[in-house]
Amino acid sequence: MTASTTSPTDQTTSGSRGTTPPVPEGAVAVTVKIRRFNPEVDPEPYWQSFEVPALPTDRVLNLLHYVKWYLDGTLTFRRSCAHGICGSDAMKINGVNRLACKVLMKDLFAGDGKQTTVTIEPIKGLPVHKDLLVDMEPFFEAFRAVKPYLIAYGNEPTRERLQSQADRARFDDTTKCILCACCTTSCPVYWTEGSYFGPAAIVNAHRFIFDSRDEGAEERLDILNDVDGVWRCRTTFNCTDACPRGIQVTKAIQEVKRALLFRRT
């Protein structure tokens, strides 16, 4: 494993040629330690550190942008909306799965004037393509496998299907999912058994199983009763802790388990 440190004034390393902007007042120099990997040249991943000025109100995403714009233009990560709605920038920050756009630096500063180090790695359990960018296809495959769409029989209504406010509220929590993969890639079972559907897929099945308009619950429950289904869950609650949308993921999985136990056969 190799490590190197690049300071903001060092323009000789591979990267952008732009000059760095003035350091804003109140900024603290922090070390951003990133797990790098370029499959075209690197035999294996390594850690690289950058010195970056950070304001308490900066988010980790701002620091990554700083590195990319001013220090190393090849740093690769996904991001899109930048405020926690699209679910593109899931990564492991100081050991836990978070969206980079939702972690404020003020919550990461080391106390007592000590040097702050932020470690950033790709989410675990999915193949790494480059740097912080992982192959999401296995994740989406599990999502698709639970039939994540409304299944209804009979004639389509000309207007809307009616749904009471209580029925609509029943599955509100699991409709908030943004498919960021924070939950699935925080799950120890998923790390060791990639065939496990994982929390996110179950959340998206829950979203339809408990939708009063849907008639496909039995099909989905059959799928989730499978050897790679909900019974793999060991209720470690990592997923609930990791969810940036505050979804009660473990509870949703438990509700699906209960539905299986008490299903009409």
Add this chain to the structure above:
Amino acid sequence: MTELERHSYDVVVIGAGGAGLRAAIEAHEQGLRTAVVCKSLFGKAHTVMAEGGIAAAMGNVNSRDSWQVHFRDTMRGGKFLNNWRMAELHAKEAPDRVWELETYGALFDRTGDGRISQRNFGGHEYPRLAHVGDRTGLELIRSLQQKIVALQQADRREHGDYEARLRVFAECTVTELLLDSPEPGQAGPAQTGPGQDTGATPPRVAGAFAYWRESGRFVVFEAPAVVLATGGIGKSFKVTSNSWEYTGDGHALALRAGASLINMEFVQFHPTGMVWPPSVKGILVTESVRGDGGVLRNSEGRRFMFDYIPEVFKDKYADNEDEADRWYTDPDNNRRPPELLPRDEVARAINAEVKAGRGTEHGGVFLDVSTRMSADEIIRRLPSMHHQFKELADVDITAEPMEVGPTCHYVMGGVEVDPDTAASRVPGLFAAGEVAGGMHGSNRLGGNSLSDLLVFGRRAGLGAADYVTALRDRPRVTEQVLAQAERTALAPFANLAGAGPAADQENPYTLHLELQQVMNDLVGIIRRGAEMAQALDRLDELKRRAEHVAVEGHRQFNPGWHLALDLRNMLLVSECVARSALRRTESRGGHTRDDYPRMDPRWRRKLLVCTADGAGVEVAERPQEPMRPDLVDLFEFTELQKYLTGEELAAGGAERAAGRSATEHPGERS
């Protein structure tokens, strides 16, 4: 040339937001083999950020609503510059598109009797926005994504392959549209695209050239029809609510392929973006905050919007706080609060307050719900906003006001299309959603975007399908065209390898920041002739420097290279904005000029049309189509007097006197 990955489809949709996915679903349902090509992961499109809702006159909350009222609101919001046929189709079809989305499984908040609930929004006369809390865009995308998964699984049962009829190419960026030049007499069916030259057969769309973001390898899509659904251009501005994808790709692809753009001078600055802390500047605060009772105050505590009600809206908006507050519970007998004026009006008012020294510490104004509703109610009605301010700004909106200011949000301008088919003037090229122009005129109403995506996404899919079905021969892509596209895409690497001195090499990130600063400072919310002329000089210089953009590293997921290619699009589109804005010597909707502060009825009759040849952007004036008489009749004469010239008013009267009715010439364009 290295071996290229090739795919052949009937219809290629570029962009996987609401418009693109709805277009793809439609093309698939018409039996055509369809591909969706998108820059991001499937399901992460910018549409997810829409918070307010989908405007559709379903009348679920107030039964007096109808397509006619929605049409009127849309035309008023756009200051009558809208393509009225698009506004008509949109108002008529939006309810069906919402109900259809519901049958796909979309979640909606419900009324007491279980129907889709509708909320108030700026510029809409009745509660009209179908919504899910404040995450409607996310639910719209997810529902369309789920529908596509359902179609693919059905295809697998029938054809043995999920992707037999519909495939999504995610994280794949299109750099160029490919054209063929058919032999005389070999042209496809006559296309009803706007502004087509007669005579010589124009080149037809033959496909698209793209690269996989992951591997950097090139891929060719051969297809007789392409639907552009790439969204907007906001990443050309410094303070914006738009995500990274919004680099004007579709606008630029269309221009380079020979299509025309209209209304590019009209850029919407959403009145309420976050202004503090700097790291989140520009991020949107949904208009629902105001629809649900939030009020705007300056640093002196004054509800200043009462001072900014323009003449044309005086009879619709309350001029005192008591009446405004009564409206929330009794909308039939009171005028609306001025906080709910169309976005352009509110953005200008905030800008004026800050400029007059009555802004907040960080250069915004206060948006307050904390004194208007209980904490519980705020958390229930605006959960995402509560969360967003708590997490990103450490502000509890149930206890203190938010600081907000204008942020670049939406471009009204886009590809000039036929309203009914979404066809551009290039045969085989279609456009829908934000990348298409006309529908919203000079200013878009909140909520009209999501409905626009569904209505015109479907129509573009249908238009493309009809076009392909009627084709007699498929266009061909020549090797020469491909070689050129490849050379252009690789230029940033060639620049690094080239003999030029390192000092001449340009960093794409630096150029991008400079472009954003130029557009923000010189072609922003308030414009002046001299500044825009200066902006054009700066853009020229940036364009020259961009020819020397050099990127290091390999083609595999190289963000610097990706930006270098996006930059080319942003520069071209920014030039369209600046040239059109300089040309239009009036203020209207999303185009405000300090040196021409008034709206001029003569300008309402003119559209500015951008085209590009190799050298640069040309802007030409084109007369606006007169509105169909039955649509004119939906307005009071006194209201029309505010927008139309005397000559137009007289002509409208003459047409009605001659007894021409709408049914004799529906949708006729000339």
